[in-house]
Amino acid sequence: MGIISKKTWFSQCFLLVLFLFLNIQFSKESDTLSPGQSLSGNQTLTSAGGIFELGFFTPGNSQNYYIGIWYKTLPNQTVVWVANRKEPLSDHFSSELKLLEDGNLVLLNQSGAAVWSTNSTSTVHNSTTAKLLDNANFVISNALSSSGVIWQSFDHPTNHWLPGGKLGYKNKTNEGMTLVSWRSPENPAPSLFSLDIARNGTGHSHLLMWNGTHQYWNSGDWTGKIFTLVPELQLNFYVTNMTLVSNENESYFTYTSAMPNAFTRFVLEVTGQLRQYVWQERNQTLTSAGGIFELGFFTPGNSQKYYIGIWYKTLPNQTVVWVANRIEPLSDHFSSEFKLLEDGNLVLLNQSGAAVWSTNSTSTVHNSTTAKLLDNANFVISNALDSSGVIWQSFDHPTNHWLPGGKFGYKKNLKNEEMTLVSWRSPENPAPSLFSLDVARNGTGHSHLLMWNGR
Incomplete structure (x- = not known):
């Protein structure tokens, strides 16, 4: 019969508690690796604000594994940076991304061989950290000096140019900070398509796109505000502070996002096209107190147009009961704005800042008005x-819905305003059609409803 002494029992319990403690500590979300620490399997780093995540991933239906950075909150994994583009791994549980004591990051495969490394010579032994920032930059720095950046992923972009990222080259080493597209959606290896800055010594900076050694696109010279062959960049409402930075160490273009609540990115696609993507983390809406109705921007059906509307919040299919800008749709809702002015009017501004719809009320009370969505819509x-x-x-301004508590008739005022139902032109176009329903105004004292096809 086996006997466990008090000492042995205590030692086993202590080891169990210690293991559980270490496991809990390790499982907490972290944004930093310290010397000797590593990631393997499904372990990840998460930036402080929870925006980006770094770890092992498999693109599409591939069976290969890579170290990458992706948006943590997007519904579909969107990878913005890849370390081992040329050297995929067959197993991520037996592979390891490790911060060495000399300050370098190294990716070891299942055999313990290094398949990728930061390979930096500017190292500081045992005092470095590798940290994932909220802009997706993965930075190795001297823990004893906040300004001592030893290596950063922004100096080594893959196919994404993110806000704050660099697109250019190192002046001393001539090393490019160049976008190179993926070979396919399932293979992030570098393809023949690239985007870089011209280095012709003329003093004129411009962007070039290449298919191998064949140049197929030129941005034109940078004027300080726009590229001469891409003037529409000045009208890009998601990008601000496009800047050319040039010093003795490096020359590069960078930019910032004009909308903090939206994720914007430039991607060099596998087709060789440069595209800009914008994703808003959360659509801004108003919700009635009881959670019955919601107000915000919407697109009807398969339309590409945007409107301000009110819909049932809890119905499985969006059922819009009121539309503001029926006649003036918007082409973009991120750069448009629905605003309550100080004079008490609501106004809808398009991407150019022009008013496309307004309550246009003259009975205003300055600086003491509120606009509220009620539970009856x-x-x-x-x-x-x-x-x-x-x-x-x-x-007082129905569209095609007559709801409980709603009004259907007309105003007995100088304007003789109607409270009339007018149908949508089509399921994808809420503009007024010819069909309407109103109250007869014939002066006989007998009220009845009339339906019209044109009037």
Whole structure:
């Protein structure tokens, strides 16, 4: 019969508790590797704000593994940087991304052989950290000096140019900070398509796209605001502060995102096309107090146009009950704005800042109005100092829906305003059609409803 002494029992319990503690500590989300630490299997680093994640991944239906960085919150994994583009791994559980004591990152395969390394000579022994930032830059720095960047992924882009990223070259080594497209959606190995900065010594900076040694696109010279052959860049509402940085060490273009609540990125596609993608982390909407209705930007059906509307929040299929800008759709909702002005009017501004729709009320109260979405779908502008002081309401301006509590008729005022239902032109176009439903105004005192096809 086996006997466990008190000492042995205590030692086993201590080891078990220690193992559990270390396992819990290791499983916590971290953005940093310290010397001697490593990642393998499904272990990842997550940037402090939870925006980006670094770890092993497999592209598409591939069976190969790579170390990459991707957006943590996007519904589909979008990889923005790859370390071992040319040297895939067959197994990620027995492979290891490790920060060495000399300050270099190294990727070891299942045999323990190095397949990728930062290979930096500017190292500081035992005092480095490798940290994933919220802009997707993976930075090795001297832990004793916050300004001591030893290596960073932004100096080695793959096929993505992100806000804050670099596109250019090192002046001393002539090393390119160049975009090179993936070979296919399942293979991030470098293809023949690339995008870089011209280095012709003329003092004129411009971008060039290549298919091997064949140049097939030129941006034109940089004027300080635009590239001469890409003037539409000045109208790009997602990009700001496009800048050419040039010093004794490097020359590169960089930019910042004009919209903090949206993710923007330039990608050199496998086809050789440079495309810009924008994704908003969360669409901004108003929700009525009881969670019944929601107001915000929407696109009807397969349309590419955007409108401000109100819909049932909980129905499985979006059912829009009211539309503001029926006649003036928007081509982009990220750079458009639905705003309550200080004079108490609501205004919808398009991407150029022009008003395409407004409540246009003259009964305003400066700086003391609110616009509130109610649980009956009525959107009401009122005087915040007087709850009964309704200045404007969507129930006075129905579209094609007559809801409980809604109005259907006309105003007995000088404008003789109608509260009339007018059908959509099509399921993808809420513009007013010829079909309408209103209340007869024949002066006989008998009220009845009339439906019209044109009028």
